[in-house]
Amino acid sequence: MAALRVIADDILDPGAGERSVLAEQWLRALIAVKPRGMRVTAFVSASPEGDYDRLRDLLPGLDGILKSALARRELQAAWAHGFTPLPGEGFVHALSPLAPLRRHDRDVNPELQTVVTVHRATAWTDPDLFDGRTLRRELQLVKRAVKYADAIVTPTHTVAALVAEQFDVGDRVRVIGAGAGMAGTPTTPGDDRSAGAVVAVAGDSRADGLDALLEAFGSPVLADRRLVVVRTSADRALPHEAEAALGERLLVVDAGDAAQLHALVRGAAVVAAPHLSDGPGLAVLSGFAAGVPVVHSDEPSLHEIAADSGVEVTRGDGYADRLADAIATTLDDADERARLSVMGEDRAKAFTWRDAAEKIWQLHADL
Incomplete structure (x- = not known):
């Protein structure tokens, strides 16, 4: 055989x-x-x-x-x-x-x-x-x-x-x-730890844009919002200053497997994919499959995957501020979240x- x-x-x-x-x-x-x-x-x-x-x-x-x-x-x-x-x-x-x-x-x-x-x-x-x-x-x-x-x-x-x-x-x-989503298994239920929060997936390098996202959460427009970081690499360290500044508003979870990651994404209010460089788009695809609105950078790979089904934020000077505004606007607009949810689920069908x-x-x- x-x-x-x-x-x-x-x-x-x-x-x-x-x-x-x-x-x-x-x-x-x-x-x-x-x-x-x-x-x-x-x-x-x-x-x-x-x-x-x-x-x-x-x-x-x-x-x-x-x-x-x-x-x-x-x-x-x-x-x-x-x-x-x-x-x-x-x-x-x-x-x-x-x-x-x-x-x-x-x-x-x-x-x-x-x-x-x-x-x-x-x-x-x-x-x-x-x-x-x-x-x-x-x-x-x-x-x-x-x-x-x-x-x-x-x-x-x-x-x-x-x-x-x-x-x-x-x-x-x-x-x-x-x-997009889980392969070969039933839909993963949401995880209560991420309910109402912004979820981001941290990779194995600063290419994940997590530093900019943590800076964004220092903005007044996100002052009362929670961030859940799903860490896929044990080697990825977060800046101590950012952890101290966010306090209980920040939860870091080590993803033991795909099911845990997707459960945390499914429970989120918004998925953030602030990546600075190219990659496979795991966070974007996970958010789309779960019907969760996605805010992502204008990195060309993510632009290609999202195809205008998420909220795209331009990188460069002032990136953290623009990221904060885009996330806050999405969180505060129920109609926009509903629209993005439908668009994301439709886009997920292509993957x-x-x-x-x-x-x-x-x-x-x-x-």
Whole structure:
């Protein structure tokens, strides 16, 4: 029986940021629509037994877990330097740039087929938004991925164009966006902790625009409003000054999985996506799927995803003030919230997990 081996280590990586939530969703969707006669297995670095159990619980229908003998950091270093043995058989699909890659000829070895995902181009468009170690790692992984991968998946045409500008990728790039909402499960109920609040999703770097959002919440127009930050990376620290200034108006929640993130989004009054650089648009898509009004930056990837279904705020000088005004206006206008809710839900229909997963399977079939 043929198999698709999915590199799923981001799901278990506490520092992976939005990639962790997206990887879980992608795997669930790929399992749900796998063609007859295909198996889906997940490859992860050496982890505690409890992590393997968690992976099985998150992904019912998974046909097996392939376990590396190397821990996460050692595995990343090995793959970055071309040491690429991978257990099991079948095509390889990486949900990030991290993949076992080397030069190969698919005409000679058609089973050696690897597809990678590049979620963002921030490492070369806005390198100052990363710390030094994260920047070096990301640049190294993307450079190797685009050199050796048989195909490169990006979430938006914006990211695809940025990749093509930077690297010689030919016709190997496919734009396949993530789905909106939860993949393969019933609707997640709202979380009371975010009821009536503004919800933002913090990633693994300052590209998430969280600093500007925290500054916005210091504005008088948001003086009595609550902010819930859903943190997807354990490494993402908030400025202590902002935490102290907001006090009980700020709640930081570490997202354990996709269900928790979407429950917090569903309970919100407004979703804020103040991103400074490109990415997969997780917060925007989550808000649209839940029927929650979305206020987002004019970052081109978010503009592409939202397509005028949210409230767009121009970045640059005075960004925090404009962000505060846009959020306050949306919160105070019930008719506008109702209109945005309908528009967002309608836009979400363009991003289904079934359609996204079927495109991935078709991509591997085309290769």
